[in-house]
Amino acid sequence: MIVVFYIASGVAILSTFLVILQSNAVHALLYAILSLLSVAIVFFSLGAPLVAALEVIVYAGAIMVLFVFVVMVLNLGPGAEGQERVWLQPRTWTGPVILTLVLIGELIYIFLARPGLALGGPAIGPQEVSLALYGPYLLGVELASILLLAGLVGAYHLGREPSD
Amino acid sequence: MSSLATNLINVFGVLFAVLTVAAVLVYGERRLLALVQDRYGPNRAGPFGLLQIIADVIKMFTKEDWIPPFADRFVFILAPAVIMITVLLSFTVVPFAPGVEVVSLNIGLLFFLAMSSMGVYSVVLAGWASNSKYSLLGGLRAAAQMLSYEVFMGLSLMGVVILAGSFNLREIVEAQKGMWFVLPQFIGFVVFMIAGLAETHRIPFDLPEADSELIAGYHSEYSAMKFGMFMVGEYIGVTLISVLIVALFFGGWIGPVLPPLVWFVLKTSFFILLIILIRGSLPRPRYDQLMSYGWKLLLPLSLLNLVVTGGIVLALG
Amino acid sequence: MLSVLRSIWGVFLHAFRRRETVLYPEVKPYLPPRYRGRIILTRDPDGEERCVACYLCAVACPVDCISLQATEDDSGRRYPEFFRINFSRCIFCGLCEEACPTFAIQLTPDFEMGEYNRNNLVYEKEQLLISGPGKYPDYNFYRVAGLAIAGKGKGEAEREQPPVDVRSLLP
Numbered sequence: 001m002i003v004v005f006y007i008a009s010g011v012a013i014l015s016t017f018l019v020i021l022q023s024n025a026v027h028a029l030l031y032a033i034l035s036l037l038s039v040a041i042v043f044f045s046l047g048a049p050l051v052a053a054l055e056v057i058v059y060a061g062a063i064m065v066l067f068v069f070v071v072m073v074l075n076l077g078p079g080a081e082g083q084e085r086v087w088l089q090p091r092t093w094t095g096p097v098i099l100t101l102v103l104i105g106e107l108i109y110i111f112l113a114r115p116g117l118a119l120g121g122p123a124i125g126p127q128e129v130s131l132a133l134y135g136p137y138l139l140g141v142e143l144a145s146i147l148l149l150a151g152l153v154g155a156y157h158l159g160r161e162p163s164d
Numbered sequence: 165m166s167s168l169a170t171n172l173i174n175v176f177g178v179l180f181a182v183l184t185v186a187a188v189l190v191y192g193e194r195r196l197l198a199l200v201q202d203r204y205g206p207n208r209a210g211p212f213g214l215l216q217i218i219a220d221v222i223k224m225f226t227k228e229d230w231i232p233p234f235a236d237r238f239v240f241i242l243a244p245a246v247i248m249i250t251v252l253l254s255f256t257v258v259p260f261a262p263g264v265e266v267v268s269l270n271i272g273l274l275f276f277l278a279m280s281s282m283g284v285y286s287v288v289l290a291g292w293a294s295n296s297k298y299s300l301l302g303g304l305r306a307a308a309q310m311l312s313y314e315v316f317m318g319l320s321l322m323g324v325v326i327l328a329g330s331f332n333l334r335e336i337v338e339a340q341k342g343m344w345f346v347l348p349q350f351i352g353f354v355v356f357m358i359a360g361l362a363e364t365h366r367i368p369f370d371l372p373e374a375d376s377e378l379i380a381g382y383h384s385e386y387s388a389m390k391f392g393m394f395m396v397g398e399y400i401g402v403t404l405i406s407v408l409i410v411a412l413f414f415g416g417w418i419g420p421v422l423p424p425l426v427w428f429v430l431k432t433s434f435f436i437l438l439i440i441l442i443r444g445s446l447p448r449p450r451y452d453q454l455m456s457y458g459w460k461l462l463l464p465l466s467l468l469n470l471v472v473t474g475g476i477v478l479a480l481g
Numbered sequence: 482m483l484s485v486l487r488s489i490w491g492v493f494l495h496a497f498r499r500r501e502t503v504l505y506p507e508v509k510p511y512l513p514p515r516y517r518g519r520i521i522l523t524r525d526p527d528g529e530e531r532c533v534a535c536y537l538c539a540v541a542c543p544v545d546c547i548s549l550q551a552t553e554d555d556s557g558r559r560y561p562e563f564f565r566i567n568f569s570r571c572i573f574c575g576l577c578e579e580a581c582p583t584f585a586i587q588l589t590p591d592f593e594m595g596e597y598n599r600n601n602l603v604y605e606k607e608q609l610l611i612s613g614p615g616k617y618p619d620y621n622f623y624r625v626a627g628l629a630i631a632g633k634g635k636g637e638a639e640r641e642q643p644p645v646d647v648r649s650l651l652p
Contacts, residue, residue, distance in 0.1 A: 026239060026292060034287070040278075053274035057318070061281025061313060065288060069307045072292045074298065104249075112171060125270065126331060200492050202501040445492035446485060 004106050008041035011099050018095060025071045029064060031097055036060040038103060044110065050126045174266050182255055185436075186399040191217045193399075193440050200444045229388040232294065244386065244393035247286035251400045255280040258332040258407050261417045261424035272333040273325060276316050276408065280363055284310045286397070287365070287372055291382035302381025306372035307453065310363055312458045317359035321464040323352040323473040324412050330334035337416030346413040351469040352415045355462050360409070362458075364401035366439060370444040371454060406435035512590035514616070517575045519591045520566055522606065523584065523615035530610065531585035531622060534561040538577035538586050546570035547577060556631035558623070564606040569599055583622040587615045 015035040019028045036059045043052035133141050191206065191214065198205030224371040231240055257272035259265040269275055284307060325331060327348060328339035336345075346353050356480015364367040373381035383394045410416060410431040417424030419431075449457065503510055512518070525531050534551030552562040577586050596602050614620070629635050636643035 011304070026236070026289075030242075030289075049269070049271045050274065053271045053278050055279050056278035057274065061278060061284065061314070065281075065284050065307055065311055068285070068288055069304065072288065072303060072307075074462070107253075112168075199496045202495055202498050204500055204502045204504070441493055442489060445489045 005042060005045040005108060007102060007106060008038045008045060011035075011102060012038035012042060013014075015099055016094075025074075026068065027096075029068055029071060033060050033064050034096055034099055034103070036064065038099075040108075041103060041106060048129075050129050170263075171266075176266060177264070178258075178260070178266055179252070180257055182252065182400055182403060183396075185403050186396045187217050189220070189399040189402065189436070190220055193195070193443075196437065196440045197444045200441060219367040224389055224392040227388040230392065232296075232385050234295045235385060236293040236295065239289050240385075241390070243286050243290035243293060244390045244397070247283055247397035248393050248400075250279045250283040250286070250403055251397055254404050255400075255407070257333055257428045258404075258411060258426050259337055259416060260407075264336065265409070268332060268334050271331045273321060273331045273336070273412075277314070277321075280317070281314055283363070283401075284314075286394075287382050289424060290386070290394070291372075294382070294385035296385055298380075299382050299384050302372045302374070302378045302384070305374075305378075306365065306382055309365070309369065309371060309454060312455065313359040313362035313369075313462075316355050316458065316462045316466045317363060319463070319470055320355035320359060321412065322470050323349045326470075326473050326477050333411050333416075337411055337418065340415040340418060344413065344415040344418075348474070349413060349469070351465055352473075353409070355466045355469070356412070357405075357409060358462065359404035361439065361442070362454075364398055364405060366398070366402060367443040367456065368448050370448060371451055373446065402434070402436060402439050406432045406439065409435050489577065512592075514590060516590035517573045517588040518603075519568075519589050519594055520571065520573075520577070521587055521589055521611050521615065522564060522609040523587055523611060523617075523628075524613065525621040525623070526614055526619060527621060529558075529623075530560050531583045532561050533559045533583055533585070533622065534564075534566065535559075535582060537580040537582065541576040541580035543574060543576065544570045544572055548560075554631075557628065558630040561606065564609060566604050566609060567602065568594060568604060571601040584615070584617045584620055585622075589615075598646075 012035050015031045015038065018031040019035060036055060040052040041058070042057040043049075043055060182202035188467040194216075195205040195207075195213070206213040206216040209219050231237060248274060254276045257269045257275050259268070287305045287310065291299045291301075291306065294300070324336060325346050328336040329340070330336060339345075365372050371381075372378075373383065378384070383391055386394060407428075410428060414431050416431075417425035417428045422430075523531050532549075534549055536549065536551070539545075539547040539549060546567045547565070548567075549564040550562040551559055553559050573588065575588050578588050581587075593600070623630055623633065623638075625639050627635070627638060627641060
C-alpha cells in the first residue's frame with residue numbers, strides 16, 4: 001500500500017506540473033483531472049475512502065466539468081485552427097495515457113490486494129467524518145455554508161434579468 | 165490461491181456477462197421497440213433474427229474508422245474509452261448474489277456516483293473534440309444535463325443509505341431482508357429512475373444526441389467502433405441503472421424458492437425491459453423543460469424525501 | 482405524471498396487437514390493375530406491334546427515359562426500329578401511357594425490378610414487348626385508322642365509308 005501511495009503522489013505532482021506546462025487549455029484540464037484522481041488515490045491509501053470518493057465526485061466530477069464547459073465555449077475562436085498543428089504532436093498524448101494507465105493499474109491492485117483496507121491505521125468511515133464535521137468542526141461547516149449561501153445569492157443577483 | 169481464482173472468475177464472469185447483455189440489448193431493444201410499435205423488428209438473420217447481433221458487430225468492425233482532420237485527435241480517441249471504462253468500473257461494486265461480486269467496497273455507492281460523474285467527461289470531451297457545431301451543442305447539453313441530474317441521483321440514494329446505515333451495496337441488499345426499500349423510499353426510487361435515465365441519456369432524456377435537432381449530438385463525427393463504444397456504453401449504462409435499482413430498491417438477490425442469481429437476473433431484466441418500454445412511449449422534452457423539471461421538481465422532492473427519512477429514522481431511534 | 486404512466490401503459494398494450502408489418506417476400510401486397518409499375522409494349526389482337534413510333538411518349542416523358550427510332554415496313558405500317566426505356570431514370574409517372582394514341586405503351590402492377598448491375602435496368606424492345614394486348618384486349622389501331630396497310634385498303638376500316646371519287650360529276 002505504501003508503494004501505491006508514493007506512485008499516486010508522484011503522478012499527482014507530475015500531472016500538476018503538466019497542467020502548468022500545457023499550452024492547450026483542454027489538455028491542461030485533462031491533466032488537472034488526472035491530478036485530482038491521483039489525489040483521490042492518495043486519500044484512499046491513507047485510509048479515507050469517503051474523502052477519496054467525495055474528491056472524485058465533487059472536484060473531478062462536478063467542478064472540473066464546469067471548467068471544461070467554459071473552455072469548450074470559449075475555445076472555438078478563429079485562431080483555433082492555427083493551434084491544432086501543435087495539438088497533434090504525439091508528445092501531447094503519450095504523457096496522460098501512460099500516467100492514467102499507472103493509475104488504473106493501481107486501482108486494480110488495490111481491489112485485488114486488500115479491498116477497503118487502509119495504508120496505516122483503521123479506515124475512516126462516513127460516520128466518523130460526519131460526527132467530526134457536526135461536532136468539533138461545526139463552526140467551520142456553518143461558516144462554509146454561509147459563504148456558499150452568499151455565493152448563491154450573488155450568482156442569482158448577477159444572473160437576474162434587469163427589470164427595466 | 166483459491167481466493168485469487170474466485171476473484172478472477174468473478175472479474176471475468178461479470179465482464180463477460182455485462183458485455184453479453186450489452187450485445188444482446190443491441191438486438192433486443194430493436195425487437196422490443198418493434199413489439200410495442202406493432203412491428204416485427206429484425207427477424208431475417210437466423211432464427212428470430214438472432215444473428216443480427218453478429219451482423220451488427222461485423223458491420224461495426226469493418227467500417228472505416230475515420231478521425232476528422234479538424235478534430236482534436238487525442239481527446240477524440242480518449243472520449244469513447246472513458247465511457248466504457250467508467251461504466252464497466254461501476255459494475256465492480258455491484259453484488260449480484262452472495263459471493264458473486266468483484267469487490268465489496270465500503271464506499272460502494274459513492275464509487276458508483278464518482279464513476280458516473282467521471283462518465284460526463286466522455287460525452288463532453290467527445291462533443292468538444294469533434295470540433296463541429298452540432299457535437300459542441302450536444303456536449304454542452306450533456307454537461308448541463310448530467311451535472312444537474314447527478315445531484316438528484318446522489319440525493320435520492322441517501323435515503324436508502326440512511327435506512328441501511330451503509331454505503332456498501334452488499335449490506336444495503338442484506339438490510340432489505342425484511343422489506344424492499346422501494347416501499348419506504350418510493351420517492352427515492354422514482355427520482356433515481358428518472359435521474360438514471362438522464363445520466364445514460366436515454367430517450368426521453370436524449371437531448372445530447374437528439375437526432376432530429378443535433379443530427380446525433382456529441383457522436384456526430386464518430387464512426388465504426390468508436391461509435392460502437394458509445395452505443396455499447398449506453399447499453400451497459402442501461403444495464404447498470406437496472407442493476408442498481410434492483411440492488412438498492414428491490415432487494416437484490418433476495419427472493420423465495422429460486423437461486424439468488426436467478427432472482428437478480430430476473431429483476432434486472434424487468435427493469436431493462438421497462439427502460440426500453442419508456443423509450444418507446446415518451447417524447448423528448450424541450451431543454452428548458454428538462455432543466456426546470458430537474459431543479460424545480462426533482463431537487464425539492466429528493467431533499468424532502470431525505471429530510472423526512474432522516475427525521476423518521478431519528479424519531480424511531 | 483399520471484398521463485406519462487398512462488401512455489407507457491398504453492404503449493405496452495400495443496405489444497399484444499396484430500402486427501402491421503407485411504412480411505413482404507412471403508406475403509405479397511395487393512396491387513390494383515391500374516398500379517403504375519413496370520412499363521410494357523403491347524400487341525394488337527392480331528399479334529402485331531401496336532406501337533406506331535409517333536414519339537409522343539418520348540416527348541411526354543419528364544425524365545427523358547424513353548428513346549426510340551421510327552421505321553416503316555413495305556406496306557407503310559410504322560413501327561419502332563428500337564425502343565429503349567432506361568428504368569434507372571423512369572419515375573413511373575404514367576405520362577407515356579396517357580400520351581400514347583394506340584394504347585401500345587402500358588404500365589403494369591409489377592415493381593420487382595431490382596438489379597445488381599445498373600446497366601441491366603436499360604430495357605430494350607425484346608424485354609418490353611409482350612405477346613398479348615394488355616389492358617385493352619379488343620382495340621386495334623389500324624382497324625379504326627384510315628391508313629392503308631397490307632391486308633387493309635382504303636375505306637375498309639371499321640365505320641369507314643368507301644373513298645369518294647371527288648373528280649366524278651355523278652351524284
